[in-house]
Amino acid sequence: MNMEGLIKGKVAGVLAKLYNQQIDPEQVQVQLTRSEFEGDYTVMVFPFLKFSKKSPEATGTEIGEQLVAALDEVGAFNVVKGFLNLVISNGYWIGRLNEAISDASYGFKPVTDQSELVMIEYSSPNTNKPLHLGHIRNNLLGFSLAEVMKANGYKVVKTNIVNDRGVHICKSMVAWQKLGNGETPESSGKKGDHLVGEYYVKFDQLYKKEIASLIASGKSEEQAKEEAPCMVETREMLIRWEANDPEVRQLWKTMNGWVYKGFDETYKMLGVDFDKIYHESDTYTLGRDEVLRGVREGIFQQESDNSVWANLEADGLDKKLLLRSDGTSVYMTQDIGTAQIRFKDYPIDHMIYVVGNEQNYHFQVLSLLLDKLGYKWGKDLYHFSYGMVELPNGRMKSREGTVVDADDLVAGMIDVARSVSLELGKLDGYSEAEKENIYRIVALGALKYFILKVDPKKTMTFNPEESIDFNGNTGPFIQYTYARIQSILRKAAESALSVPAVASVQTLVPKERSLLKVIARFPEVVREAGAEHSPAVVANYVYDLVKEFNSFYHDHSILNEQDVLVRDFRLALTKTVGNVIRNGFSLLGIEVPERM
RNA sequence: GGUCCGGUAGCUCAAUGGAUAGAGCAACAGCCUUCUAAGCUGUAGGUUCUUGGUUCGAGUCCAAGCCGGAUCACCA
Incomplete structure (x- = not known):
């Protein structure tokens, strides 16, 4: 206890x-x-x-x-x-250190065959535009949450549902057909997801132009929106897509292929991955079947125009559309199908959806619908509802061109890390490849820590004008402390000093004592992060630990300590702090450098 | 309008109902002949949106109001 x-x-x-x-x-x-x-x-x-x-x-x-x-x-x-x-007593705190010294997975609960399985859905991009800052928060939270749950003794399956079909996808396809002149990532040298994203934007421009000219010819705005040729074409394309029209399917496959290649690069750079990827194009028909079953069983209602609705007024909500009058599926339809197939594929004990809080209503409805369809796990779905990332003047708006692109952001961070590092010049002796790897580690450390240290539930602000700091309460500050620790340990090894497996001092100076106390908190922090679903708990803890260590480091010598017992104890203390930093950061998906 | 979420230092963020509300950035003042100064130490900065209530004790819980955001689509 x-x-x-x-x-x-x-x-x-x-x-x-x-x-x-x-x-x-x-x-x-x-x-x-x-x-x-x-x-x-x-x-x-x-x-x-x-x-x-x-x-x-x-x-x-x-x-x-x-x-x-x-x-x-x-x-x-x-x-x-x-x-x-x-x-x-000092003895108690030293005892706690001794538990931690040689335990490589200190603070983590082991995963066993009996462990419960939690599936975490995150990322879930649309294949019509590249990832942006909002997706970054989602991806970092999802990956980190998975690590936190593993550390709490759960089996984890990370999953990604790719929204690869629907009207929005057809829009970029229509625009590419009309305006693309056969442009490909190869022909233009553009990253695939960015290329497709450009056509999504072009569609919007074309649509607006067509609406304007229809209004000028005397149509009402509503009529114009309905009758704009490119929109008519898009709706037709969606129907042809659902009817498996070979030509449409081929174009769809090709353009989605470009996007996937681009996404893979971005995921790899961010260091996130998935155990199982579902595609909406595979699951939406399952959802449609389920909805139609619901109609037969009287759970849902089909209107005279063939559209299908769920009436949730008894649950204090509204009516919700499940199938359009033309028979095509909506977002909710595929989420029902996806949920069903997942529970068929895995023995899921807990299902977590990492999705922004703008979709709170959607998940409230989804949970209810699954419950009505007779799935006992419907009510237990957990919507990990995180806050939006905003710019200083509000939300990102693609129309105003204020969307912060994920690839650009990471590349920019690496540039900053490179110039800071070159200025300090501490990487002499490393090859260019090793240096570039450090810049990458530090840049991503800065970005990830900046995002993950904030309470996930809260809206956060990001200012693209000011680059993310590398000093103070930041990822690089923590990585720097880790690098210093490794430097000490290297020097100790050079002097043939070994870190003792058991610390055997009796007395402690105040800064040693407070450091021991922070180390002892780590297992509880991991537990709390799991219970609260909050990587921020870990981030704030690691910062506390590092601040405490730096203060100790500043005031007391480790290798030059004359009393051998004290020196060895401090070595053990220092090494353990390094391990806890590494373990803590691993929960955030942040790497630590040996030098920087 | 209904529902939900938020409002803490100039800025970005902390604070299981507990002691004098804390960090970082920015500002100012110090500390490198010593294990990496991406560091350390100090100064300054607050009506925790407002008003009531519950409590021995409220930034935290409750009610009302003000301000901001989200959502209530045959969008996803």
Whole structure:
């Protein structure tokens, strides 16, 4: 049991003994003592006053005396107002370090055959335009969440549902047919996803032009939008696509192929991957079958124009369209099919959808619909609803050209990392390839940390005018600390010093002690990150750890320490901090460099 | 309009109902003959949107209001 649990149980026992009061140990409030007070753990005594009928100070003192007598690890206590501060022995903290020193997966729970399986859907791009900053947040959160869940002992299947069909895809196809002149990624040298994205934009321009000329010829705006030739063509193309028209299918395959090649490059650069990829084009018919079953069973209603609806008014929601009057599928339809096939493919215990909070309503509806269709897991779907990334003046708008492209952003970050690194000139002796790899690690560290340190639920702001910082509370700051640690360990090895498997000092200076306490928190941080579904918990912890280490590093010498026992202890401490940084960052999908 | 989410230092973000609300950036002042200065130390910066309520104790919970955003599509 951890120290907090131990204290809670003991306090409950003491309350029974002193005041004849039974209380659930979980009701005892224990927290880490704030650094400005002496002590390690603090027990709130305010809630006990109604039992003790004494002052907070007297109550705290009584309980404190009992705890010192009952627990070896509690060496002393002090009471400030209603706060009972417990001082834990050095031996306990050193013992916690000794657990961590040689455990390569310190803080992680093992995954076993009995582990529950969690499927995490993330990324889920449309194949009509390249990935942008919003997708980056999704991808980083999804990948990190998968690592966090693994560290909490779950089997994880990462999945990606590619939205590869639908009107939006047909729009870029129509535009390419009309305006493309046979342009390909090879002929133009453009990355495939970017090329297709350009035609999606061109479609929009053409559409607007056609609407304008129809309005000029006397049509109403509504009519114009309906009758614009390129839109008519798009709708026809979607129907031909669903009817398996060979010509349309061929064009679709070709253009999607370009996009996939582009996406693969971006995914690889971001360091994210998937265990199983589903395509909407494979699942939407399953969804349609399910919807039609729902109609037969009276769960859904078919209107006279053939469109199918779910009436969710009894659940406090609206009516929801499931099939259009022309029989084609909508977004919701394919999500039903995808859910069904996934649960057929895997023994899923928990399903997590990493999708932006703009789709909260969609997932509320999806969960209800699956439930109505008779799937017992419908109600249990978990929508990991993260906040949007905004620019200083609001959302990214493709019409205003303010979309921050994922590839451009990463390339820009690498440029910054390169110039910072060249200026500092600490990579002498590395080959160009090794240097470029460091620039990449640092650049992605900066970007990933910047995004993941923010509470996923919250909207966050990104300013493309100011490049992401490399100093202060940043990824490179943490990577730098790791690199320093490795430098010390290399020097130790050169001097034939080995890191002891067990630390055997008796006394600790204050900065050693606070560092030990931060290291000891790591397993709980991993657990909390899993329970809260929050990589930010890990990011903020690693920052705390690193700040604490740098302060220690500044004040105390490690290799030049004269007392051999202290030197060896500090080596063990230093190595362990490095391991925790690496493990913590691995949960965020961030690499750490040996030098920088 | 209905529903949901948010509002903390100039900016970007922290803070299981607990002590004097913390970091970083930006500003200012120091620290490299010493294990990597992408570092360390200090100064300054706050009506936690407002008003009530619950509580021994509220940035945190409740209610109302103000401001901002999302969503309620035969878009995804």
